[in-house]
Amino acid sequence: MDRIPILRIGNLLLVTIQVDMHDRLALQLQDDLTSRISTTGARGVLLDISSLEIVDSFIGRMISNIAAMARVLDAETVVVGMQPAVAITLVELGLSLPGVRTALDIDKGMSLLSAYTSTDRDRLEPALPATADGDGSGGG
Amino acid sequence: MTDRGKMTKSTDGGRIAATLSRHADAILPEWTAKQLTRGALTDSLVASQCSEFLGLFVAALPGGVGSIDKKEWGPTKEFLGTLSRSRAAQGFSPSETAMFIFAAKEPMFEQVRVDGGGNGDQVAADLGALTSLLDGLGLYTTEMYQKGREELIRRQERDLLELSTPVVTLWDGILALPMIGTLDSGRTQVAMEALLQRIVETGSQIAILDITGVPTVDTLTAQHLLKTVTAARLMGAECIISGIRPQIAQTIVHLGIDLGDVITKATLADAFRIALARTGRAVAKVGGAASIASAAGAGAGVRGTSTAQP
Numbered sequence: 090m091d092r093i094p095i096l097r098i099g100n101l102l103l104v105t106i107q108v109d110m111h112d113r114l115a116l117q118l119q120d121d122l123t124s125r126i127s128t129t130g131a132r133g134v135l136l137d138i139s140s141l142e143i144v145d146s147f148i149g150r151m152i153s154n155i156a157a158m159a160r161v162l163d164a165e166t167v168v169v170g171m172q173p174a175v176a177i178t179l180v181e182l183g184l185s186l187p188g189v190r191t192a193l194d195i196d197k198g199m200s201l202l203s204a205y206t207s208t209d210r211d212r213l214e215p216a217l218p219a220t221a222d223g224d225g226s227g228g229g
Numbered sequence: 230m231t232d233r234g235k236m237t238k239s240t241d242g243g244r245i246a247a248t249l250s251r252h253a254d255a256i257l258p259e260w261t262a263k264q265l266t267r268g269a270l271t272d273s274l275v276a277s278q279c280s281e282f283l284g285l286f287v288a289a290l291p292g293g294v295g296s297i298d299k300k301e302w303g304p305t306k307e308f309l310g311t312l313s314r315s316r317a318a319q320g321f322s323p324s325e326t327a328m329f330i331f332a333a334k335e336p337m338f339e340q341v342r343v344d345g346g347g348n349g350d351q352v353a354a355d356l357g358a359l360t361s362l363l364d365g366l367g368l369y370t371t372e373m374y375q376k377g378r379e380e381l382i383r384r385q386e387r388d389l390l391e392l393s394t395p396v397v398t399l400w401d402g403i404l405a406l407p408m409i410g411t412l413d414s415g416r417t418q419v420a421m422e423a424l425l426q427r428i429v430e431t432g433s434q435i436a437i438l439d440i441t442g443v444p445t446v447d448t449l450t451a452q453h454l455l456k457t458v459t460a461a462r463l464m465g466a467e468c469i470i471s472g473i474r475p476q477i478a479q480t481i482v483h484l485g486i487d488l489g490d491v492i493t494k495a496t497l498a499d500a501f502r503i504a505l506a507r508t509g510r511a512v513a514k515v516g517g518a519a520s521i522a523s524a525a526g527a528g529a530g531v532r533g534t535s536t537a538q539p
Contacts, residue, residue: 169465173425176460185459192465193432 091116095125101202102126102164103195110144113224115151122155133202134159135215136193139170149184156189159224165190176222236534245355246290247339252340253283256333263332278329282308294358297365309366310373318376326374330367334360394420396427403504404433405497409442417453421460428466435504436461441472451486458491467507469493471500 091114096103102125104118122134136155141148156166167190172181179186190199251257257279264275285305293301311328316326338356345352389410397405406424410416424436438454440446446454458468471494473481481488494500505512 105359130414157450168463171430171464173422173460173464176425177464179463180456180460186463191463194433194465196463197432 092121094112095121096126097129097131098199100129100131100206101133101135101199102129103135103137105140107140108198110148112147115148115187118152119155119158121144123158123162126159126164129165133163134166135195135198135202136166137167137170137198138175139172139194142172144178146182146184149179149186153186153189154182155162156182156186160188163214165202167192167198168201169195191228218226235281240356242294242450244518245292245359246287248341248344249283249290249337250287252344253280253287256336256340257283259336260333262504263335264329265419278312278383279333279501282329282333290362296364297369302366305366306369306471309370313370313373314377314380317374320382323371323374326366327371330363330370332471334363337363352537386416392415396423398427398431398433399437399501400505400508400510401500402431402433402508403435403437404428405437405501406438407442407497411445412443412450412453414453417450417457421453421457424457425460426466428461428464433466435469436506437471437497437504438499439472439500440470440477441474441497443472443477446477446480446486448484448486451481451488452486455488467492469500471495533535 091108092113093104093108095107096105102122104122108114126134127130134155138152152168156168160164168186169192173180186194190201192201235263250505257276260283261272261276261279264279282305285308289301290306291301293299312329313326316329337359341355341359341367342352345355394416395407404424404427406420408420424438427433428436438457440454443450454470456469461468469492470488473493473495492500492503493501502512
């Protein structure tokens with residue numbers, strides 16, 4: 090069965106959706122991603138949907154769900170590269186994806202996430218000194 | 230008196246035409262005089278239009294009695310169509326345009342009555358035929374006038390639609406969409422698609438929706454705006470709404486429209502300043518008064534900052 094690959098870059102996970110999303114694939118992705126976040130301790134998820142041409146309410150909700158699940162696991166999700174037609178469709182469907190961060194491309198998404206994770210780590214560092222380093226070596 | 234019965238039965242178009250052309254010199258000045266009291270056209274132009282119409286009318290009469298749908302009336306109608314459209318374009322009212330025809334009735338009837346002599350039945354029949362023809366042509370004039378106006382409106386609508394959706398690049402990474410006119414669904418859709426497409430093409434992170442030129446905002450307009458903002462946000466660009474006039478701000482609150490966490494600014498200049506700040510830029514004065522780098526984005530300001538940027 091097809092799987093959507095999840096790539097790890099530092100403490101981020103990159104998910105690039107390049108095939109038509111059908112419902113089972115979407116559910117599989119949710120499973121894979123949540124388990125990868127918990128095993129790697131990733132702090133951010135980049136969801137690249139620039140090749141996604143068609144969306145329905147299910148896919149829209151799945152994106153929203155992935156972001157919510159990741160947040161529960163302390164990882165921030167950024168959806169990158171949404172096509173204009175997809176954006177209009179989601180808005181017309183009434184899915185404005187509140188709480189999901191977005192960026193125009195992977196580059197901007199990564200800088201957004203790194204800004205987010207670095208400020209977050211600075212805040213946490215005095216209390217939990219080994220978070221990022223420990224996660225990085227454990228996952229690799 | 231023997232041929233009187235025959236004459237009353239049917240109207241002879243040729244006879245009316247002969248009467249009219251014989252007395253054209255009497256009809257035209259009177260008719261023209263009636264026109265001038267109503268319009269702002271020059272005397273000579275109206276006089277030439279009247280005489281051209283009379284010529285066409287007389288030419289069509291012999292075969293054209295009964296209905297203006299007959300093919301004899303083709304040239305007359307063509308002339309009237311041109312006349313109506315030009316008067317519509319000049320801003321004349323429909324009744325003023327139709328009076329071009331109706332003013333001809335009195336002088337024409339007078340001549341028909343005089344020529345008919347004591348033959349009351351013949352005069353009545355001729356007048357009836359003439360009236361129905363002139364009425365038909367008068368209505369046709371109004372119809373053409375209406376068509377001329379509709380063409381004008383359609384053209385203006387089309388122009389407006391094209392005018393209303395320019396997406397302007399204010400700076401590297403900053404787009405502006407100056408919206409002008411009433412926002413209906415169709416126009417907002419076109420504008421939204423144009424904006425989103427440009428966001429992808431230019432990789433712009435900030436888009437400014439300027440509604441200075443939008444006369445009124447109702448719930449539907451606000452909904453369209455919010456949809457555009459949300460769609461842009463989904464793609465990873467931030468939207469700023471600018472150009473909100475005081476009355477519109479009041480309307481938005483009275484209608485209970487929730488603009489949520491959308492950034493709103495009173496002027497495009499304010500929005501541009503925020504946009505520059507968000508993209509890590511600042512505008513500063515460079516020396517002399519000539520190179521004021523104002524955030525309003527005037528020509529002088531653009532030169533000033535571009536030299537300062539590297």
